Amino acid sequence: MSSPSLPEAASLPSLPPAAHIAILNTLFEPSQHLHDLAGPLFTQQPFSSYQDLIDAVKGRLAALAGSATQPGNNDDARVLYDILGSHPRLGASRSASHLSESSRREQANLASPDDGDNEADQLRKLNAEYEEKFPGLRYVVFVNGRGRDVIMQNMRERIQRGDLKLEIQETIQAMCDIANDRASKAL
Template sequence: MTHAAAPVALPTIEFINTEASLQDLASAVTLLFEPAPPIVAHLYSKRPYTSFSALIDETEVLLSNPDQYLTLAEQLDVINAHPRIGAAKANLSALSLIEQGYTPEDAAKKVDATSTPSQDDEQTQATLKRLNEEYEAKYGFKFVVFVNGRPRSVIIPVMEERIKNSTKEAEMKVAMSDMVAIARDRLKKLNAAKL
């Protein structure tokens, strides 16, 4: 599935509070959290919000106490909604591309599929693919980290460390916490784009 390269924008919070269907809210939440139906259902039931920041705050409550609100299967659905680090560029949203260290120009044009990656890019890609497989085999869900524009190569030692020295419970907690950090950063970028 490819995402459109068109600019993305959130609807008004007033629309979310008064007129939005569950699908409308899902579209807005996807911009912040990727497609995660368990988050959407929870947020829909908790309307109204004073702002998108308050909506993210409510999500933080949900993800900080997932056992209170979500089944284990729902928690895994939320984590697995995020793309793999180093995933095929065509399968990433424009925001995910930028977060994974691609330039805004690459994100806007979704990177020409015929372009030839450098040898360093190929090596980084192969390493990330291997580490994603190791991580998922060990923990049973995707690796999630707040990349924050760092080059993908810098994430390799982070993945290696977490594969070697963490637990499933700790990784689920970090994934949910980082998802909130990602959403806050995306909201800041989306709000900046309006100016």
């Protein structure tokens, strides 16, 4: 199956809100909170490229992260974690209904945890360990053709590091790296 197509970036301000949502869902994983956070960007400024749009979304996410990590900002934290948690777990079953077609393609080389092999079981355990270390977050990384062994090493390092603020920053960066890759494939 081919990647979805995207309209020219210069046309974004003139498109209806439903098209903006579809574009966000193509670049990122579907999230109502992301739609609410990033939707206004489409009409607030023109974009000469999708990278410019993704950078603007990254700025909004970084600002939300700055607010969400301050004591007493539970609503911002809930919104941020919903957006960051919209990505599926790495190695999730390819038949899982919550996997977008883009995620299925991107994770193809990680194989499904229900294939029964030892690495798949380790990946499933690492996902659980990660989510225990960082409640409310999901491990997100730009796979970019890397194998399970490399990804699992990165997961272990991030779990051992245990730095929530840095983890949020890396997750936002990974989401934007994935979005840039999706945009390049869809144009």
